[in-house]
Amino acid sequence: MILTIIQTSWRRLRNNRSELFLTFIVPIVFFSIFAVIFGSRDSSSSTPKIKIAICNESDSKLASRSVELLSEQGSLRITNDKNQDASWVLLKRDAGADLVRRGMVSAAIAFSPNKETANPKIEVLTDSFDQVSSQVLTAVVQRVVYLAQADLVAAEASSRGAAVRFTDASSANDSSVVAPASFSAPINGKEGVAAATGSSMPEILSVDLMGGQKTNPVIAMYAAGIAVMFLLFSATTASGSLLEELENSTLDRLLSSRLTMDQLLLGKWSYLTMIGVAQMILMFSWGAFVFKIDLARHWVGFTAMAVVTAGASSSFALLLASLCKSRTQLGWVSTIVILSMSALGGSMVPRYLMSETIQKAGLWTFNAWALEGFNKVFWRELSLDQIGTELAVLTASGALFIVLARIFAIRWERA
Amino acid sequence: MSVESVHKRFGDNHALRGMSFEVKVGERLALLGPNGAGKTTLIRTLCGRSRPDSGQILLFGKSIREPNVLQELGVVPQELAIYLDLTTRQNLECFGQLHGLRGKQLRDRVKWALDWIGLSDRANELVKNFSGGMKRRVNIACGVLHKPRILLLDEPTVGVDPQSRQRIFDMLDELHSIGTSIVLTTHHLDEAESRCDRIVIVDHGLVVADGTLEDLMEQTVGAxxxxxxxxxxxxxxxxxxxxxxxxxxxxxxxxxxxxxxxxxxxxxxxxxxxxxxxxxxxxxxxxxxxxxxxxxxxxx
Incomplete structure (x- = not known):
């Protein structure tokens, strides 16, 4: 008897292609997708570089030498423009800070004149959204400044014909000896990293431009990530009603009335978008109530992002439905596509943790654009015109998806 | 309704091979044929859901491709083409609105339909909780709310008990009495014999016989x-x-x-x-x- 049950179950599985696919192929597909997304960090060619801007308003040699050494760091990608002689066009501190605030760079390194000492004031202007980069960068800057200082001391000593000797910081008592500064993580947004030893070692300040004043800053990011993913899942499930109507001939009846396919698709799109916006409002309201997301102050940007994200999700869901032949097929296709897009687009793990190649690939998912938009609204506190790119990309992709869905739905109109 | 030399192919399958027949005003016509004869394709073509490769279908002298002509037609598919997770009234309102009914006209037609199918007392119950026969009645009512002059029914009594069949045919007789033409496909020969004025038999995508029962017997097995x-x-x-x-x-x-x-x-x-x-x-x-x-x- 037991053998009969096993045999029958196996035969049923074997006769059901989609179930067979879900059981044996989908896990391998998922494993491969996630391995590519998160596993490629080991590749040296695709290890993410920290995107920075360099600001220099100081005319000190230490600053100039530090800039030279920074440009040699393989872990950094300097976004400044270059002069004709291949030297960097260096920004002012405020311009660098603005780039950080707008999310154009992960951090900016600013060298400013210091009235009290000959050494420049050195600041690492960070965005604690990317906590890994800001900490790594502070350490890199510290090392670079140390090396620059050493180079200058060596050059000066050489010009005087003196020998240069490096000793441990604890025994440093000579002005010609430079010891590395210790590093401490920034607290409350702004904390000096003192040059613990050596009177000539300049002070390096790590300044968190973004997260310091926020009550619960990263929650908005997670709310957006989860909201976009579930928006897609719920929209896809709801768009399955189209296939249900096809399967039970309700579509025949609907299209035999005054209703056209255009009206049917637009009606379903409007409904899915409204439900999506409602889902977003509910999730962020809960976030505001329980996790102190500052929804009230950002409601304009939130509304704009919620509408375009829900609209794009609805269009995408209808496109998937129009591509599938049955609800079963839609079920497994949407599971694969949505989870892959969510992983790639940053709904599961922040994109800055992914390799550069995967980060670029992520831009082909609208999850990435939606998350970036919400991030700009809640984290960077940018105005509506400053999230124009994200709004435009989501609106355009939404329009493209619904047009494609309409084209694929032609086959249902005229059998 | 006039069906003139309608052809329809699906790949190698020639579903309709030049089918021709007419439905007169106020007539009850039974479409009979073995499985795979082309009945469902014919019904889908008649209601404009499947475009014929050649031939034409005229409704009251106009092609069904012309705007608003299909409004004269009511369609009742073989499957339960209704929303089982809506109530009877909600289903009727939905399909009434899709046929352009609004306001008082819609309310009146919904009330009429509820009385007609005998489900006024269960108007606000979800259809999924109904028996097979009741669901069939709701399915039919959704196709006639807009007062079509001709009603197409694809096996309206499939899978229902004799009592429900009787009830459904009583409903159709009521429609017929007010002048609605009825075209139905069925596997129940007794329904075609006793409930229809004329019978069209199709096989292999062609009309193989067309006439009253007496005509057909005369033409084939004789008296x-x-x-x-x-x-x-x-x-x-x-x-x-x-x-x-x-x-x-x-x-x-x-x-x-x-x-x-x-x-x-x-x-x-x-x-x-x-x-x-x-x-x-x-x-x-x-x-x-x-x-x-x-x-x-x-x-x-």
Whole structure:
């Protein structure tokens, strides 16, 4: 008897292609997708570089030498423009800070004149959204400044014909000896990293431009990530009603009335978008109530992002439905596509943790654009015109998806 | 409705091969055919959901491709093409609105439909909780809210008990009495015989017979009766026309006129040494006509 049950179950599985696919192929597909997304960090060619801007308003040699050494760091990608002689066009501190605030760079390194000492004031202007980069960068800057200082001391000593000797910081008592500064993580947004030893070692300040004043800053990011993913899942499930109507001939009846396919698709799109916006409002309201997301102050940007994200999700869901032949097929296709897009687009793990190649690939998912938009609204506190790119990309992709869905739905109109 | 040389292919499958017939105003027409004969394709083509490769369909003199012409048509698919997770009233309102009904007109038609299908007291219950027959009635009501002049029904009584079938045909009779033309496909020959004015038999995508039941019988099996006889004893001489039917295990003879011919048949059998113990007169019916035309049982 037991053998009969096993045999029958196996035969049923074997006769059901989609179930067979879900059981044996989908896990391998998922494993491969996630391995590519998160596993490629080991590749040296695709290890993410920290995107920075360099600001220099100081005319000190230490600053100039530090800039030279920074440009040699393989872990950094300097976004400044270059002069004709291949030297960097260096920004002012405020311009660098603005780039950080707008999310154009992960951090900016600013060298400013210091009235009290000959050494420049050195600041690492960070965005604690990317906590890994800001900490790594502070350490890199510290090392670079140390090396620059050493180079200058060596050059000066050489010009005087003196020998240069490096000793441990604890025994440093000579002005010609430079010891590395210790590093401490920034607290409350702004904390000096003192040059613990050596009177000539300049002070390096790590300044968190973004997260310091926020009550619960990263929650908005997670709310957006989860909201976009579930928006897609719920929209896809709801768009399955189209296939249900096809399967039970309700579509025949609907299209035999005054209703056209255009009206049917637009009606379903409007409904899915409204439900999506409602889902977003509910999730962020809960976030505001329980996790102190500052929804009230950002409601304009939130509304704009919620509408375009829900609209794009609805269009995408209808496109998937129009591509599938049955609800079963839609079920497994949407599971694969949505989870892959969510992983790639940053709904599961922040994109800055992914390799550069995967980060670029992520831009082909609208999850990435939606998350970036919400991030700009809640984290960077940018105005509506400053999230124009994200709004435009989501609106355009939404329009493209619904047009494609309409084209694929032609086959249902005229059998 | 006029169907003129309609062809429809799906790849290598030639579903309709030049089908032609007419439905007159106020007529009840049964479309019969074995499975795969092209009935459902025909219904889908008639309601504009499938575009014919050639030929045309006219409704009250206009092509069904012209705007608003299909408004004269009501469609009841074979499947339950309704929302099971809506109430009866919500379903009726939905399909009424999609056919352009609004306000008082919609309310009146919904009320009429609820009375018509006998579900006024269950108007606010979810359809998924209904019996098969009740669901069928809601399915039909959703197709007639906009007062179509011609109603297409694809097997409206499939899978329902005899009581519900009777109820559905009573509903259709009511529609017919106010002038609605009815075209239905069915596997129940008795429905076609007793409930329809005319019968169109299709097979292999073609109309193989078209007419009233009497016409069809005249054209095919004729009006002759078969008489099955159980005879005891050995017949010395077999009366002319009497033969053995191995299927029914009886003798059979075909006669034109029972009253005139049967007594002489019985006398001849008796004279030949046989005694008739039992006899059964079989009147030709639609089943014989169908079998004669298609060579198949209706459900084959």
């Amino acid at each position: 002759k009766r078969q008489v099955f006889l159980e005879i005891e004893g050995v017949l010395v001489v077999s009366p002319p026309g009497l033969r053995w039917d191995s299927k029914r295990n009886r003798f059979v003879i075909t006669v034109d006129n029972i009253a005139e011919e049967l007594p002489s048949v019985l006398t001849r059998i008796q004279r030949s040494g046989g005694t008739v113990k039992d006899l059964e007169v079989h009147q030709p019916n639609l089943h014989d006509v169908f079998l004669h035309l298609t060579g198949k049982e209706l459900r084959e």
